[in-house]
Amino acid sequence: MSYFAVGGRPNGTGDENAVAYRVAGQTARTVRLSGVDLRTPGGPVVFREAGRHRLRLSLVRDRGVAVVVVRRAGDADPPRDSNTER
Numbered sequence: 091m092s093y094f095a096v097g098g099r100p101n102g103t104g105d106e107n108a109v110a111y112r113v114a115g116q117t118a119r120t121v122r123l124s125g126v127d128l129r130t131p132g133g134p135v136v137f138r139e140a141g142r143h144r145l146r147l148s149l150v151r152d153r154g155v156a157v158v159v160v161r162r163a164g165d166a167d168p169p170r171d172s173n174t175e176r
Contacts, residue, residue: 094137096145096160097130104130127157135160 092114098106099120107128112118129152137143144163149156 091140092138095134097128097134100134100136102134104133104135106134110134127152127155129157129159130161131159132161132165135162 092112093100093110095110097104098108099110099118105128106120107123107126108120109123110118110120135145146161146163146165148159148161150159151157
């Protein structure tokens with residue numbers, strides 16, 4: 091595995107409703123997640139090494155819409171937007 095990314099491809103802006111991955115020597119793939127509003131505030135969450143990885147998922151409401159926010163465990167919360175409820 092070259093990488094697995096939540097929120098779009100590495101080096102992207104993040105906040106895509108997608109996961110992306112690339113197996114060594116193969117073409118990169120992106121899988122769109124329908125029915126899920128996914129946010130990655132710090133850009134895509136990317137894994138490049140095998141092993142256990144910890145994520146933190148939050149379900150919040152943004153302008154009346156349910157949103158899943160994904161961060162690496164241990165990353166600080168961004169400043170709260172006045173439109174976001176927890």
